[in-house]
Amino acid sequence: MTIVAENLYRFFHAGDDETHALRGVSLSVEAGEFVALVGPSGSGKSTLLQCLAGLDEPDGGVVRLAGERLSRRPEAERARLRAGRVGVLAQSGNLFPHLTVAQNVRLVQRGTRSLSHLAGLGIGHRADAFPEALSGGESVRAGLAVALANDPVILLADEPTGELDATTERQVLDLLHRRAESGTALLIASHSNAVADAADRVLSLEDGELR
Numbered sequence: 001m002t003i004v005a006e007n008l009y010r011f012f013h014a015g016d017d018e019t020h021a022l023r024g025v026s027l028s029v030e031a032g033e034f035v036a037l038v039g040p041s042g043s044g045k046s047t048l049l050q051c052l053a054g055l056d057e058p059d060g061g062v063v064r065l066a067g068e069r070l071s072r073r074p075e076a077e078r079a080r081l082r083a084g085r086v087g088v089l090a091q092s093g094n095l096f097p098h099l100t101v102a103q104n105v106r107l108v109q110r111g112t113r114s115l116s117h118l119a120g121l122g123i124g125h126r127a128d129a130f131p132e133a134l135s136g137g138e139s140v141r142a143g144l145a146v147a148l149a150n151d152p153v154i155l156l157a158d159e160p161t162g163e164l165d166a167t168t169e170r171q172v173l174d175l176l177h178r179r180a181e182s183g184t185a186l187l188i189a190s191h192s193n194a195v196a197d198a199a200d201r202v203l204s205l206e207d208g209e210l211r
């Protein structure tokens with residue numbers, strides 16, 4: 001099970017301005033691989049993750065999930081292809097505000113699985129808290145708990161450790177490592193050196209191109 005991007009382009013227009021957020025990005029992440037995606041602010045990391053997740057549509061190129069084309073399909077089909085296989089942690093909007101952490105996880109969970117990964121993420125004691133009561137680091141970890149709720153085969157995560165202290169970051173990276181060892185493909189966008197150090201491979205984006 002892999003995720004593959006072939007020659008992805010994404011442009012944004014605002015008035016006369018055109019931003020070339022992705023300019024011909026090709027990559028693949030294999031099962032069990034922990035890949036870090038680094039690059040300066042604005043280099044296209046979030047755009048790339050959104051396109052890989054099928055939450056944004058590239059203007060050119062193709063995304064394939066386990067050999068099946070994800071791009072240029074109706075959202076309902078993209079959702080079906082993603083469901084239960086791809087976990088996504090975005091930069092915001094990962095939690096429904098009117099549900100507790102545990103309810104957020106339960107909402108996306110298929111069947112009855114345990115909530116034990118909350119403890120692994122160091123937020124077991126916050127299971128009954130509402131998102132507005134969480135610290136920045138707690139809410140990122142709660143979002144990660146939602147993304148991991150169905151034991152996805154691919155995890156796409158945007159800055160999962162950005163708001164964490166060094167000790168908690170280590171804890172989250174250990175958990176991600178164990179996921180990779182059990183076969184999950186991880187693509188983690190981050191500015192943190194600790195994430196790049198923990199990864200098997202580092203992809204570096206600059207101005208919408210991999211270097």
Ligand SMILES: Nc1ncnc2c1ncn2[C@@H]1O[C@H](COP(=O)(O)OP(=O)(O)OP(=O)(O)O)[C@@H](O)[C@H]1O
Binds near residue numbers: 021045048
């Ligand atoms: N919806 C949008 N409309 C217009 N421009 C956008 C949009 N989304 C992203 N961009 C632009 O595309 C470029 C890439 O943005 P992106 O968020 O992918 O970068 P990033 O590497 O994730 O940055 P950061 O590290 O700050 O999160 C930036 O110039 C950004 O301003």
